[in-house]
Amino acid sequence: MSKINVAVLGATGMIGQRFIQMLEGHPYFEIEGLYASERSEGKRLADVMKVRDFEFSRDTMERRIETMDVSRISSAARIAFSGIPSDLAGPTETALAGKGVAVFTNAGSHRMDGNVPILIPEVNPDHIESVRDQPSYGNGGFIVTNANCSSTGIAAPLSVLDRGFGLRQVFVSTYQALSGAGYPGVPSLDAVGNVIPYIGGEEEKMEAELTKMLGTYSDGAFRYAGFKVLANCARVPVIDGHTESLVLDLEREPSLEEVSDALSGFRGEPQRLGLPSAPEQPIIVRTEKDRPQPAMDANAGAPARARGMAVTVGRLRRSNGYYKAFALSHNTLRGGAGGSVLNAELARARNLL
Incomplete structure:
Protein backbone atom coordinates (compact mmCIF):
# COMPACT_ATOMS: atom_id res chain seq x y z
CA MET A 1 0.00 0.00 0.00
CA CYS A 149 1.11 19.46 26.64
CA SER A 150 0.36 19.60 30.37
CA SER A 151 -3.17 18.23 29.90
CA THR A 152 -1.80 15.35 27.84
CA GLY A 153 0.43 14.07 30.60
CA ILE A 154 -2.40 13.37 33.01
CA ALA A 155 -5.35 12.68 30.69
CA ALA A 156 -4.78 8.93 30.37
CA PRO A 157 -4.28 8.30 34.12
CA LEU A 158 -7.31 10.44 34.93
CA SER A 159 -9.42 8.62 32.34
CA VAL A 160 -8.50 5.23 33.81
CA LEU A 161 -9.28 6.35 37.35
CA ASP A 162 -12.52 8.07 36.36
CA ARG A 163 -13.82 4.95 34.65
CA GLY A 164 -12.69 2.67 37.42
CA PHE A 165 -13.36 4.65 40.57
CA GLY A 166 -15.08 7.94 39.64
CA LEU A 167 -13.46 11.38 39.77
CA ARG A 168 -14.96 14.20 41.80
CA GLN A 169 -12.11 16.70 41.88
CA VAL A 170 -8.62 16.97 40.39
CA PHE A 171 -6.00 19.26 41.93
CA VAL A 172 -2.92 19.50 39.73
CA SER A 173 0.32 21.47 40.02
CA THR A 174 2.68 21.40 37.05
CA TYR A 175 6.45 21.73 36.80
CA GLN A 176 6.83 22.39 33.10
CA ALA A 177 9.98 22.08 31.02
CA LEU A 178 11.54 25.01 29.19
CA SER A 179 11.02 23.40 25.77
CA GLY A 180 7.28 23.84 26.28
CA ALA A 181 7.80 27.55 25.68
CA GLY A 182 9.22 26.90 22.22
CA TYR A 183 12.66 27.86 20.94
CA PRO A 184 14.60 29.79 22.21
CA GLY A 185 11.98 29.81 24.97
CA VAL A 186 12.43 31.40 28.38
CA PRO A 187 15.54 33.66 28.62
CA SER A 188 18.33 31.84 30.45
CA LEU A 189 18.73 34.51 33.13
CA ASP A 190 15.04 34.09 33.98
CA ALA A 191 15.16 30.30 33.98
CA VAL A 192 18.41 29.15 35.59
CA GLY A 193 18.11 28.58 39.32
CA ASN A 194 14.52 29.80 39.26
CA VAL A 195 10.87 28.77 39.18
CA ILE A 196 8.42 30.96 37.26
CA PRO A 197 4.93 30.53 38.76
CA TYR A 198 3.01 31.76 35.74
CA ILE A 199 2.43 30.41 32.21
CA GLY A 200 -0.09 32.55 30.40
CA GLY A 201 -3.41 30.82 29.79
CA GLU A 202 -2.10 27.41 30.83
CA GLU A 203 -4.24 26.88 33.90
CA GLU A 204 -7.41 27.87 32.08
CA LYS A 205 -6.56 25.52 29.20
CA MET A 206 -6.06 22.57 31.53
CA GLU A 207 -9.26 23.19 33.45
CA ALA A 208 -11.34 23.33 30.25
CA GLU A 209 -9.58 20.79 28.02
CA LEU A 210 -9.53 17.87 30.44
CA THR A 211 -13.29 17.91 30.99
CA LYS A 212 -13.88 18.11 27.22
CA MET A 213 -11.53 15.20 26.52
CA LEU A 214 -12.97 13.00 29.25
CA GLY A 215 -16.54 13.79 28.29
CA THR A 216 -18.59 12.32 25.46
CA TYR A 217 -19.60 13.25 21.91
CA SER A 218 -23.04 12.50 20.52
CA ASP A 219 -25.72 14.16 18.39
CA GLY A 220 -23.21 16.70 17.08
CA ALA A 221 -22.08 18.04 20.45
CA PHE A 222 -19.52 17.45 23.17
CA ARG A 223 -20.78 16.88 26.69
CA TYR A 224 -18.14 17.70 29.24
CA ALA A 225 -17.19 15.46 32.15
CA GLY A 226 -18.70 16.45 35.49
CA PHE A 227 -15.61 16.52 37.71
CA LYS A 228 -13.74 19.71 38.61
CA VAL A 229 -10.14 20.52 37.68
CA LEU A 230 -8.08 23.10 39.58
CA ALA A 231 -4.60 23.81 38.19
CA ASN A 232 -1.46 25.68 39.17
CA CYS A 233 1.24 25.87 36.50
CA ALA A 234 4.92 26.78 36.78
CA ARG A 235 7.96 26.78 34.48
CA VAL A 236 11.09 25.08 35.85
CA PRO A 237 14.70 24.79 34.56
CA VAL A 238 14.32 21.36 32.91
CA ILE A 239 14.82 20.92 29.16
CA ASP A 240 12.22 18.23 28.38
CA GLY A 241 9.55 16.51 30.45
CA HIS A 242 6.57 17.97 32.31
CA THR A 243 6.20 16.74 35.89
CA GLU A 244 2.76 17.06 37.47
CA SER A 245 1.61 16.65 41.05
CA LEU A 246 -1.88 15.21 41.45
CA VAL A 247 -4.29 15.21 44.39
CA LEU A 248 -7.49 13.35 43.52
CA ASP A 249 -10.89 13.11 45.16
CA LEU A 250 -12.43 9.78 44.09
CA GLU A 251 -16.04 8.62 44.48
CA ARG A 252 -14.95 5.15 45.58
CA GLU A 253 -12.11 4.14 47.89
CA PRO A 254 -9.83 1.68 46.07
CA SER A 255 -6.66 0.37 47.65
CA LEU A 256 -3.36 1.72 46.35
CA GLU A 257 -2.74 -1.69 44.82
CA GLU A 258 -6.03 -1.44 42.90
CA VAL A 259 -5.10 2.03 41.66
CA SER A 260 -1.65 0.87 40.57
CA ASP A 261 -3.02 -2.23 38.82
CA ALA A 262 -5.66 -0.20 36.99
CA LEU A 263 -3.05 2.25 35.69
CA SER A 264 -0.32 -0.21 34.73
CA GLY A 265 -2.75 -2.73 33.25
CA PHE A 266 -4.47 -0.23 30.98
CA ARG A 267 -4.30 -0.70 27.22
CA GLY A 268 -6.25 1.46 24.80
CA GLU A 269 -7.37 1.32 21.19
CA PRO A 270 -3.92 2.26 19.79
CA GLN A 271 -2.38 -0.71 21.60
CA ARG A 272 -5.09 -3.08 20.40
CA LEU A 273 -4.62 -1.84 16.84
CA GLY A 274 -0.82 -1.92 17.05
CA LEU A 275 -0.46 1.65 15.78
CA PRO A 276 3.19 2.42 14.96
CA SER A 277 3.68 5.31 17.41
CA ALA A 278 1.68 3.77 20.27
CA PRO A 279 3.68 2.70 23.32
CA GLU A 280 3.16 -0.92 24.27
CA GLN A 281 2.39 0.19 27.83
CA PRO A 282 0.86 3.67 27.77
CA ILE A 283 1.02 4.21 31.55
CA ILE A 284 4.10 3.01 33.43
CA VAL A 285 3.87 2.89 37.23
CA ARG A 286 7.16 3.28 39.11
CA THR A 287 7.44 2.02 42.67
CA GLU A 288 10.71 3.76 43.59
CA LYS A 289 10.25 6.54 46.12
CA ASP A 290 12.02 9.12 43.91
CA ARG A 291 10.38 8.52 40.53
CA PRO A 292 9.33 9.75 38.05
CA GLN A 293 12.11 12.18 37.11
CA PRO A 294 12.56 14.00 33.78
CA ALA A 295 16.19 12.86 33.50
CA MET A 296 15.17 9.22 33.82
CA ASP A 297 11.61 8.98 32.53
CA ALA A 298 10.90 11.65 29.90
CA ASN A 299 11.77 9.23 27.08
CA ALA A 300 9.74 6.31 28.45
CA GLY A 301 8.01 4.16 25.87
CA ALA A 302 8.70 1.17 23.63
CA PRO A 303 9.22 0.18 20.85
CA ALA A 304 11.77 2.67 19.48
CA ARG A 305 9.20 4.64 17.47
CA ALA A 306 7.19 5.15 20.68
CA ARG A 307 10.14 6.50 22.67
CA GLY A 308 8.84 9.44 24.70
CA MET A 309 5.20 8.42 24.17
CA ALA A 310 4.44 6.75 27.51
CA VAL A 311 3.28 8.49 30.69
CA THR A 312 5.08 7.57 33.91
CA VAL A 313 3.25 7.67 37.24
CA GLY A 314 4.85 7.31 40.64
CA ARG A 315 4.64 8.09 44.35
CA LEU A 316 1.10 6.73 44.67
CA ARG A 317 -0.15 7.63 48.15
CA ARG A 318 -3.32 8.10 50.13
CA SER A 319 -3.80 10.87 52.68
CA ASN A 320 -6.81 12.34 54.49
CA GLY A 321 -9.24 10.67 52.09
CA TYR A 322 -7.41 11.85 48.94
CA TYR A 323 -5.15 10.01 46.49
CA LYS A 324 -1.81 11.57 45.55
CA ALA A 325 0.68 10.89 42.76
CA PHE A 326 3.20 12.38 40.38
CA ALA A 327 2.97 12.01 36.60
CA LEU A 328 5.59 12.72 33.95
CA SER A 329 5.42 12.94 30.16
CA HIS A 330 7.59 14.20 27.31
CA ASN A 331 6.03 17.51 26.38
CA THR A 332 7.24 17.83 22.78
CA LEU A 333 6.74 14.15 21.88
CA ARG A 334 3.71 12.71 23.71
CA GLY A 335 2.46 16.21 24.48
CA GLY A 336 3.31 17.61 21.07
Whole structure:
Protein backbone atom coordinates (compact mmCIF):
# COMPACT_ATOMS: atom_id res chain seq x y z
CA MET A 1 0.00 0.00 0.00
CA SER A 2 1.38 3.41 -0.98
CA LYS A 3 2.18 5.92 1.73
CA ILE A 4 0.13 9.06 2.37
CA ASN A 5 1.79 12.36 1.47
CA VAL A 6 2.07 14.74 4.41
CA ALA A 7 3.25 18.31 4.91
CA VAL A 8 4.95 19.65 8.03
CA LEU A 9 4.03 23.24 8.89
CA GLY A 10 6.41 25.18 11.10
CA ALA A 11 9.39 23.04 10.17
CA THR A 12 11.89 25.50 11.65
CA GLY A 13 10.39 25.26 15.14
CA MET A 14 10.83 22.69 17.90
CA ILE A 15 7.43 21.01 17.41
CA GLY A 16 7.79 21.05 13.63
CA GLN A 17 11.11 19.27 13.92
CA ARG A 18 9.65 16.76 16.36
CA PHE A 19 7.08 16.05 13.63
CA ILE A 20 9.91 15.39 11.20
CA GLN A 21 11.54 13.08 13.77
CA MET A 22 8.33 11.09 14.23
CA LEU A 23 7.71 10.90 10.48
CA GLU A 24 11.18 9.86 9.35
CA GLY A 25 10.84 6.32 8.03
CA HIS A 26 7.18 6.15 9.04
CA PRO A 27 5.34 3.09 7.66
CA TYR A 28 2.16 5.03 6.76
CA PHE A 29 3.27 8.58 5.93
CA GLU A 30 5.73 10.20 3.52
CA ILE A 31 6.92 13.78 4.01
CA GLU A 32 5.99 15.73 0.89
CA GLY A 33 7.29 19.09 2.02
CA LEU A 34 8.61 21.16 4.92
CA TYR A 35 7.01 24.58 5.30
CA ALA A 36 7.66 27.72 7.32
CA SER A 37 7.57 31.49 6.86
CA GLU A 38 9.10 33.18 3.85
CA ARG A 39 12.15 34.10 5.97
CA SER A 40 13.23 30.46 5.83
CA GLU A 41 12.54 29.86 2.14
CA GLY A 42 15.32 27.76 0.59
CA LYS A 43 17.18 26.99 3.81
CA ARG A 44 18.22 23.43 4.52
CA LEU A 45 16.72 21.76 7.56
CA ALA A 46 20.30 21.45 8.85
CA ASP A 47 20.57 25.26 8.82
CA VAL A 48 17.65 25.67 11.22
CA MET A 49 17.97 22.51 13.33
CA LYS A 50 16.88 22.82 16.97
CA VAL A 51 16.35 19.18 18.04
CA ARG A 52 19.59 17.95 19.62
CA ASP A 53 18.71 14.50 20.94
CA PHE A 54 17.85 12.73 17.67
CA GLU A 55 20.06 11.92 14.69
CA PHE A 56 18.24 12.68 11.45
CA SER A 57 19.26 11.05 8.19
CA ARG A 58 21.48 13.02 5.81
CA ASP A 59 18.69 13.18 3.23
CA THR A 60 16.34 14.68 5.80
CA MET A 61 18.90 17.26 6.90
CA GLU A 62 19.41 18.35 3.28
CA ARG A 63 15.72 18.96 2.62
CA ARG A 64 14.80 22.56 1.78
CA ILE A 65 12.23 24.68 3.56
CA GLU A 66 9.40 26.14 1.48
CA THR A 67 7.14 29.11 2.18
CA MET A 68 3.72 28.07 3.46
CA ASP A 69 1.15 28.33 0.73
CA VAL A 70 -2.31 26.85 1.22
CA SER A 71 -2.90 26.10 -2.45
CA ARG A 72 0.49 24.47 -2.87
CA ILE A 73 0.11 22.33 0.26
CA SER A 74 -3.45 21.26 -0.50
CA SER A 75 -2.51 20.13 -4.00
CA ALA A 76 0.43 18.04 -2.81
CA ALA A 77 -0.50 16.59 0.59
CA ARG A 78 -3.43 14.68 2.09
CA ILE A 79 -2.34 15.52 5.64
CA ALA A 80 -0.84 18.64 7.21
CA PHE A 81 0.90 18.34 10.56
CA SER A 82 0.79 21.79 12.09
CA GLY A 83 3.35 23.15 14.51
CA ILE A 84 2.80 26.83 13.78
CA PRO A 85 1.87 29.52 16.34
CA SER A 86 -1.80 29.72 17.33
CA ASP A 87 -2.43 33.15 15.83
CA LEU A 88 -1.34 31.90 12.41
CA ALA A 89 -2.66 28.38 12.89
CA GLY A 90 -6.31 29.38 13.21
CA PRO A 91 -6.92 30.78 9.71
CA THR A 92 -4.28 28.61 7.99
CA GLU A 93 -5.72 25.34 9.33
CA THR A 94 -9.28 26.39 8.50
CA ALA A 95 -8.23 27.23 4.95
CA LEU A 96 -6.41 23.91 4.51
CA ALA A 97 -9.38 21.91 5.83
CA GLY A 98 -11.61 23.82 3.43
CA LYS A 99 -9.42 22.64 0.57
CA GLY A 100 -9.70 18.99 1.57
CA VAL A 101 -6.64 18.56 3.79
CA ALA A 102 -6.76 16.57 7.03
CA VAL A 103 -5.07 18.82 9.58
CA PHE A 104 -3.51 17.37 12.74
CA THR A 105 -2.42 20.26 14.88
CA ASN A 106 -0.46 21.01 17.99
CA ALA A 107 -1.85 24.55 18.13
CA GLY A 108 -4.68 25.53 20.44
CA SER A 109 -6.70 27.71 18.07
CA HIS A 110 -9.44 25.14 17.39
CA ARG A 111 -9.38 23.04 20.58
CA MET A 112 -12.62 24.41 21.94
CA ASP A 113 -14.47 24.55 18.59
CA GLY A 114 -17.78 22.76 18.54
CA ASN A 115 -17.01 19.80 16.26
CA VAL A 116 -13.23 19.66 16.71
CA PRO A 117 -11.91 16.90 18.97
CA ILE A 118 -9.07 17.28 21.45
CA LEU A 119 -7.85 13.78 20.76
CA ILE A 120 -5.73 11.36 22.75
CA PRO A 121 -6.34 7.95 21.16
CA GLU A 122 -5.93 6.00 24.40
CA VAL A 123 -8.41 8.29 26.16
CA ASN A 124 -11.20 9.28 23.77
CA PRO A 125 -10.75 7.52 20.40
CA ASP A 126 -14.44 7.80 19.52
CA HIS A 127 -14.19 11.60 19.61
CA ILE A 128 -12.43 11.43 16.26
CA GLU A 129 -15.81 10.67 14.69
CA SER A 130 -16.79 14.30 15.40
CA VAL A 131 -14.81 15.35 12.32
CA ARG A 132 -17.66 13.96 10.21
CA ASP A 133 -19.76 16.89 11.48
CA GLN A 134 -17.24 19.55 10.48
CA PRO A 135 -18.37 21.73 7.52
CA SER A 136 -15.27 20.81 5.50
CA TYR A 137 -15.64 17.05 5.90
CA GLY A 138 -17.67 16.64 2.72
CA ASN A 139 -14.61 17.89 0.86
CA GLY A 140 -12.36 15.45 2.74
CA GLY A 141 -10.87 18.10 5.00
CA PHE A 142 -11.06 18.31 8.78
CA ILE A 143 -9.14 19.43 11.88
CA VAL A 144 -8.02 17.28 14.80
CA THR A 145 -6.20 18.91 17.70
CA ASN A 146 -4.03 17.35 20.33
CA ALA A 147 -4.25 18.58 23.91
CA ASN A 148 -2.16 21.15 25.66
CA CYS A 149 1.11 19.46 26.64
CA SER A 150 0.36 19.60 30.37
CA SER A 151 -3.17 18.23 29.90
CA THR A 152 -1.80 15.35 27.84
CA GLY A 153 0.43 14.07 30.60
CA ILE A 154 -2.40 13.37 33.01
CA ALA A 155 -5.35 12.68 30.69
CA ALA A 156 -4.78 8.93 30.37
CA PRO A 157 -4.28 8.30 34.12
CA LEU A 158 -7.31 10.44 34.93
CA SER A 159 -9.42 8.62 32.34
CA VAL A 160 -8.50 5.23 33.81
CA LEU A 161 -9.28 6.35 37.35
CA ASP A 162 -12.52 8.07 36.36
CA ARG A 163 -13.82 4.95 34.65
CA GLY A 164 -12.69 2.67 37.42
CA PHE A 165 -13.36 4.65 40.57
CA GLY A 166 -15.08 7.94 39.64
CA LEU A 167 -13.46 11.38 39.77
CA ARG A 168 -14.96 14.20 41.80
CA GLN A 169 -12.11 16.70 41.88
CA VAL A 170 -8.62 16.97 40.39
CA PHE A 171 -6.00 19.26 41.93
CA VAL A 172 -2.92 19.50 39.73
CA SER A 173 0.32 21.47 40.02
CA THR A 174 2.68 21.40 37.05
CA TYR A 175 6.45 21.73 36.80
CA GLN A 176 6.83 22.39 33.10
CA ALA A 177 9.98 22.08 31.02
CA LEU A 178 11.54 25.01 29.19
CA SER A 179 11.02 23.40 25.77
CA GLY A 180 7.28 23.84 26.28
CA ALA A 181 7.80 27.55 25.68
CA GLY A 182 9.22 26.90 22.22
CA TYR A 183 12.66 27.86 20.94
CA PRO A 184 14.60 29.79 22.21
CA GLY A 185 11.98 29.81 24.97
CA VAL A 186 12.43 31.40 28.38
CA PRO A 187 15.54 33.66 28.62
CA SER A 188 18.33 31.84 30.45
CA LEU A 189 18.73 34.51 33.13
CA ASP A 190 15.04 34.09 33.98
CA ALA A 191 15.16 30.30 33.98
CA VAL A 192 18.41 29.15 35.59
CA GLY A 193 18.11 28.58 39.32
CA ASN A 194 14.52 29.80 39.26
CA VAL A 195 10.87 28.77 39.18
CA ILE A 196 8.42 30.96 37.26
CA PRO A 197 4.93 30.53 38.76
CA TYR A 198 3.01 31.76 35.74
CA ILE A 199 2.43 30.41 32.21
CA GLY A 200 -0.09 32.55 30.40
CA GLY A 201 -3.41 30.82 29.79
CA GLU A 202 -2.10 27.41 30.83
CA GLU A 203 -4.24 26.88 33.90
CA GLU A 204 -7.41 27.87 32.08
CA LYS A 205 -6.56 25.52 29.20
CA MET A 206 -6.06 22.57 31.53
CA GLU A 207 -9.26 23.19 33.45
CA ALA A 208 -11.34 23.33 30.25
CA GLU A 209 -9.58 20.79 28.02
CA LEU A 210 -9.53 17.87 30.44
CA THR A 211 -13.29 17.91 30.99
CA LYS A 212 -13.88 18.11 27.22
CA MET A 213 -11.53 15.20 26.52
CA LEU A 214 -12.97 13.00 29.25
CA GLY A 215 -16.54 13.79 28.29
CA THR A 216 -18.59 12.32 25.46
CA TYR A 217 -19.60 13.25 21.91
CA SER A 218 -23.04 12.50 20.52
CA ASP A 219 -25.72 14.16 18.39
CA GLY A 220 -23.21 16.70 17.08
CA ALA A 221 -22.08 18.04 20.45
CA PHE A 222 -19.52 17.45 23.17
CA ARG A 223 -20.78 16.88 26.69
CA TYR A 224 -18.14 17.70 29.24
CA ALA A 225 -17.19 15.46 32.15
CA GLY A 226 -18.70 16.45 35.49
CA PHE A 227 -15.61 16.52 37.71
CA LYS A 228 -13.74 19.71 38.61
CA VAL A 229 -10.14 20.52 37.68
CA LEU A 230 -8.08 23.10 39.58
CA ALA A 231 -4.60 23.81 38.19
CA ASN A 232 -1.46 25.68 39.17
CA CYS A 233 1.24 25.87 36.50
CA ALA A 234 4.92 26.78 36.78
CA ARG A 235 7.96 26.78 34.48
CA VAL A 236 11.09 25.08 35.85
CA PRO A 237 14.70 24.79 34.56
CA VAL A 238 14.32 21.36 32.91
CA ILE A 239 14.82 20.92 29.16
CA ASP A 240 12.22 18.23 28.38
CA GLY A 241 9.55 16.51 30.45
CA HIS A 242 6.57 17.97 32.31
CA THR A 243 6.20 16.74 35.89
CA GLU A 244 2.76 17.06 37.47
CA SER A 245 1.61 16.65 41.05
CA LEU A 246 -1.88 15.21 41.45
CA VAL A 247 -4.29 15.21 44.39
CA LEU A 248 -7.49 13.35 43.52
CA ASP A 249 -10.89 13.11 45.16
CA LEU A 250 -12.43 9.78 44.09
CA GLU A 251 -16.04 8.62 44.48
CA ARG A 252 -14.95 5.15 45.58
CA GLU A 253 -12.11 4.14 47.89
CA PRO A 254 -9.83 1.68 46.07
CA SER A 255 -6.66 0.37 47.65
CA LEU A 256 -3.36 1.72 46.35
CA GLU A 257 -2.74 -1.69 44.82
CA GLU A 258 -6.03 -1.44 42.90
CA VAL A 259 -5.10 2.03 41.66
CA SER A 260 -1.65 0.87 40.57
CA ASP A 261 -3.02 -2.23 38.82
CA ALA A 262 -5.66 -0.20 36.99
CA LEU A 263 -3.05 2.25 35.69
CA SER A 264 -0.32 -0.21 34.73
CA GLY A 265 -2.75 -2.73 33.25
CA PHE A 266 -4.47 -0.23 30.98
CA ARG A 267 -4.30 -0.70 27.22
CA GLY A 268 -6.25 1.46 24.80
CA GLU A 269 -7.37 1.32 21.19
CA PRO A 270 -3.92 2.26 19.79
CA GLN A 271 -2.38 -0.71 21.60
CA ARG A 272 -5.09 -3.08 20.40
CA LEU A 273 -4.62 -1.84 16.84
CA GLY A 274 -0.82 -1.92 17.05
CA LEU A 275 -0.46 1.65 15.78
CA PRO A 276 3.19 2.42 14.96
CA SER A 277 3.68 5.31 17.41
CA ALA A 278 1.68 3.77 20.27
CA PRO A 279 3.68 2.70 23.32
CA GLU A 280 3.16 -0.92 24.27
CA GLN A 281 2.39 0.19 27.83
CA PRO A 282 0.86 3.67 27.77
CA ILE A 283 1.02 4.21 31.55
CA ILE A 284 4.10 3.01 33.43
CA VAL A 285 3.87 2.89 37.23
CA ARG A 286 7.16 3.28 39.11
CA THR A 287 7.44 2.02 42.67
CA GLU A 288 10.71 3.76 43.59
CA LYS A 289 10.25 6.54 46.12
CA ASP A 290 12.02 9.12 43.91
CA ARG A 291 10.38 8.52 40.53
CA PRO A 292 9.33 9.75 38.05
CA GLN A 293 12.11 12.18 37.11
CA PRO A 294 12.56 14.00 33.78
CA ALA A 295 16.19 12.86 33.50
CA MET A 296 15.17 9.22 33.82
CA ASP A 297 11.61 8.98 32.53
CA ALA A 298 10.90 11.65 29.90
CA ASN A 299 11.77 9.23 27.08
CA ALA A 300 9.74 6.31 28.45
CA GLY A 301 8.01 4.16 25.87
CA ALA A 302 8.70 1.17 23.63
CA PRO A 303 9.22 0.18 20.85
CA ALA A 304 11.77 2.67 19.48
CA ARG A 305 9.20 4.64 17.47
CA ALA A 306 7.19 5.15 20.68
CA ARG A 307 10.14 6.50 22.67
CA GLY A 308 8.84 9.44 24.70
CA MET A 309 5.20 8.42 24.17
CA ALA A 310 4.44 6.75 27.51
CA VAL A 311 3.28 8.49 30.69
CA THR A 312 5.08 7.57 33.91
CA VAL A 313 3.25 7.67 37.24
CA GLY A 314 4.85 7.31 40.64
CA ARG A 315 4.64 8.09 44.35
CA LEU A 316 1.10 6.73 44.67
CA ARG A 317 -0.15 7.63 48.15
CA ARG A 318 -3.32 8.10 50.13
CA SER A 319 -3.80 10.87 52.68
CA ASN A 320 -6.81 12.34 54.49
CA GLY A 321 -9.24 10.67 52.09
CA TYR A 322 -7.41 11.85 48.94
CA TYR A 323 -5.15 10.01 46.49
CA LYS A 324 -1.81 11.57 45.55
CA ALA A 325 0.68 10.89 42.76
CA PHE A 326 3.20 12.38 40.38
CA ALA A 327 2.97 12.01 36.60
CA LEU A 328 5.59 12.72 33.95
CA SER A 329 5.42 12.94 30.16
CA HIS A 330 7.59 14.20 27.31
CA ASN A 331 6.03 17.51 26.38
CA THR A 332 7.24 17.83 22.78
CA LEU A 333 6.74 14.15 21.88
CA ARG A 334 3.71 12.71 23.71
CA GLY A 335 2.46 16.21 24.48
CA GLY A 336 3.31 17.61 21.07
CA ALA A 337 4.22 16.19 17.69
CA GLY A 338 4.04 12.52 18.68
CA GLY A 339 0.50 12.94 19.91
CA SER A 340 -0.61 14.39 16.57
CA VAL A 341 1.12 11.66 14.58
CA LEU A 342 -0.66 9.03 16.68
CA ASN A 343 -3.94 10.86 16.02
CA ALA A 344 -3.31 10.59 12.28
CA GLU A 345 -2.53 6.88 12.62
CA LEU A 346 -5.90 6.40 14.33
CA ALA A 347 -7.65 8.37 11.58
CA ARG A 348 -6.10 6.05 9.00
CA ALA A 349 -7.20 3.00 10.99
CA ARG A 350 -10.74 4.36 11.05
CA ASN A 351 -10.78 5.02 7.28
CA LEU A 352 -11.05 8.78 7.66
CA LEU A 353 -8.22 9.48 5.22
